[in-house]
Amino acid sequence: MSSELLPYTVKPHPVTGVYSGKLGVWLFLASEVMLFGAFFSAYILLKVGAPLEGPAHWPLHSERHMSWMIGGFNTLVLIISSVTMVMAWVSLKSGNFGKARMLLGATVALAVLFLVIKITMEYIPHWRDGLTTNTSNFWGIYYTMTGLHGVHILGGIVVISYFIGPGSKLWHENPEYYTNRIECTGLYWHFVDLVWIFLFPTLYLMS
């Protein structure tokens, strides 16, 4: 493998004003918007077309056994994790690797907290109550969309952990490159939060 980097991996392109990684992440997020957009469209179509009564009907808000408290708390957890992510990047910009690492650790911890709450306080009790993917399409799409979101959270945890651990070597070789990577990870992470901010009212609050 070439020991030299391709052009504009670290420094921004003079015309486009961004380095390649950042452009790549934005494009990736565009496709993610299409992905979640398709799921939200499916949600709307399924809701509109659902039978009005019978076992397959769309559950009313009161039937959903979903606590906006838990969902709201999780929303807060993710928003704070977004803040710690930004702060980590700012610390790197000012050259403070130790602080950044700690903040990245906090981000991972918050992400894990989110998943633990989601699984132990929502998925498991719901499933025990007989509210499964098989119950009705509301529950089907609820598990599918939050599950997919959970997979994105998990992906974020893996990537951030990598940059705390083995990936942090790069800081000592090429701090600017490392900072860029954290910025890209941050963009992804904000997107994942944003998806949740759409999911929360859709699934928890709207009737």
Add this chain to the structure above:
Amino acid sequence: MSGEHHKELGFFRKYVFSVDHKVIGIQYGITALCFLFFGFCLIMMIRWQLAYPGEPMPLIGGLLERLMGAKWAEEFMPGGRMTPDFYNALGAMHGTIMIFLGVVPLLVGAFGNYVMPLQIGAPDMAFPKINMASYWCFAAGGVIMLSSFLVPGGAANSGWTSYPPLSAIAQPPAAGWPILFSGQTLWLVGMVALITSSLLGSVNFIVTIIQLRVKGLTMFRLPFFVWAQFVTSFLLLLAFPPLEAAGVLQLMDRVAGTSFFLPEGLVVSGQVAMVQGREIAGGGNPLLWQHLFWFLAHPEVYVLILPAMGIVAEIIANNTRKPLWGYRALVYSTVFLGFMSFIVWAHHMFMTGMGTSISAFFATTTMIISIPSVIILTALIISLYNGAIRFTTPMLFALAFLPMFAIGGLTGLPLGLPVSDIPLHDTYYVIGHFHYVVAPGTILAIFGGIYYWFPKITGRKMNDTLGRLHFVFTFICMNVVFMPMFFQGLAGVSRRLFDQTQYSWGAAVQGWTITSSWGAWMLGVAQIFFFINFFWSIWGGKKVSNNPWEATTIEWSAPSPPPHGNFATEPVVYRGPYEYSVPGMSKDFFPQTAVTEA
């Protein structure tokens, strides 16, 4: 920025898990050619059943029984006679393999990967490791698709479009097999892998084209091929995610008991419908799948044709020895096509109970999208005017592309207007139409591209005599295969029929079906010229210079084959892509990278 001082890599890093765009391009090319051949074999088997329904397949029937074992033969081809289920599986897998594992990987993965960075003077793709990941996702998707032939029940058999509820209730996993191991489920999992591969690739392509063009190479100095790849990448990036979403939803329907695509009250063979042994709740909508599917699959059509147009444009400019006519019109038309392709999808769904206003909307967008296609074709044909046309082997394929694409495009008109679509929808007319676009169209362009860039990849030229024989027989046979389908379609024969002679109109045109089948088998035979030529030329072809076609674009200024890092010194571009026959020059081509006439 060249990578000349890289350390020697081991075999695996150099040829298997390579991050070099050229190696990955070749990997894509070889893998996809194998899949293309495999997909073609499937259709040659289907053509037997269509031509001689219910008769045992000579040779192949026995061979498959030997190869796959008696138990397999008993299930799928008892006595060498294909079962309807196996016929449907072959049909579904032919479509899937040809599109997702053959043509798109060849056009984008192979040609795009190999040629595009060279044409913009880049040392590699912007993200080499992601490029490698993209290839291995594709390979994994391919293996998953192929493995589905080996599970009980066989490969997916609900058509390449996989319309639920049929696809949701089809092929429950056999007792004792894990839940994922049924043909349709593996199809969905394979599709998710292929989509991931496409997404990784398209991000890489767009970033590379935007960021890594060498000095002086403005967007309007890009070869048309690069523009075609650029637009194609946007289509892949934005159109594929909805299919991924649809795939995940159908996967949930199949394995997790949801009913996103299943309405209430389904009764299959007198029993309340069950999925995976559970009663389903219902309340879903089968049309939701079709919308999500065609939202991808219509742009996908342009993914299949735009890069082919790009290849043809390169070959035509080079072999007419003059600039392409209307370069800017070509570029604008391509961008416009890309944009419009997102709002025509429901013309595949005219028969689903669509009202006048919605059908009028989609018919209008469809008519609008035909205009840029006409402009592109016209520009390419006018490019011939005032040229000095060299009938080289790649040029023959590129020239043949034009009338073939014209037939394919024109026959789309009766299908795009809802009223004329009523008798023709889902008949062989549709099959004829899109095969004229992708088989005599795109596949001829792919062959042209292989003959054209082969000297860059190997440093040797393919044999011209064999190439011409290959061209003539391929061209004739393709028309023999697909022309009868228009008559079958007009007569009213539905597609996907195991035995069309069940119907009066099918029996009436059975002669055409037989002709078409013989054309397909002859087409298979004609490919022997290509196989021999291809493999022989790798080692025994005539050695040629770095620029054997006397072309102007940047890839021809690199050594053949280009080393890791591509260019010894970073090229600088001084002019547009097709400066041929510039008046007052001694040579008839003026490379983009030449400072002066040297």
Add this chain to the structure above:
Amino acid sequence: MYRNLLRMLILVIGGCALMAIVSPAMAQDATAPSFDVEITGTYGPFLPPDVSTTGHQSDLLINTLHWFMGVLFVGWGIFFVYCLVKFRQRPGHKADPKPVKAKVSKYAEIVVAVFEAALLVGLSIPVWAEVKEGFPTEEENPQHVRVVAEQFAWNFHYPGPDGVFGRAGPQFIDMASNILGIDPDDEHGADDIVSGELHVVAGRPVIADVTSKDVIHSFSIPVLRLKQDVIPGMRIPVWFNTKDDSAGNYEVACAQLCGNNHYSMRALMVIHATQSDVDAWLESAKPEEFDEDEFD
């Protein structure tokens, strides 16, 4: 180079001619399995006979389009071949890189666009509105029938003398005696007739509600230029009318892949000359279906 071109042309034309000679020789006429009755009309290789009152409109559009396509293709083709011959590379001939001012192409594109727009507005949209949404009124005395598709058969449900369909639901389905799940407690259902054949009268409009029990099918009657996807969970009405002189036997097809025996999902449509013929058939079809029910 010129000789090469000539050789290529000879090969291509010769090859096509050879295939043209060989293909009819390979063509054998197969005969369709019949239903005990002769199917009316001759078929292939162009559009099937048209026995509907509306089908001539889609045929007109298809024919117009093919003429239009032919003209365009021949026009392109002549220019294409002219270029190949006139501008072939040969000693003393050089390419001229100056772009030609091709007004013709611009006009051709405008003509194409205008023609397409005219076809769309003139021959497509209004016809679609008529054939898909212009249902006959009750004054025109349409015949009502329910079409229920299932793997792999068409069921036609006639309302019987009372003119009202019995209520149906999946819970009543019994493949032996009640394949459509008609509610046995609904008095309107008692005289209903269920058959695998579609019987209509020449010249009397028909309104058919198409539904599916299981997967997506497509209700296709080529001689009526009628095609409608049958979507489970949806009840989609379609209508057609037959020409006065169209009495005969025709085929109903499934045009959407619906499973392994999709190819044999074929039904008989009989167009009778008079209403009394239909009534006689309905009378004859009735007992069998309902005897079984009585014995349940």
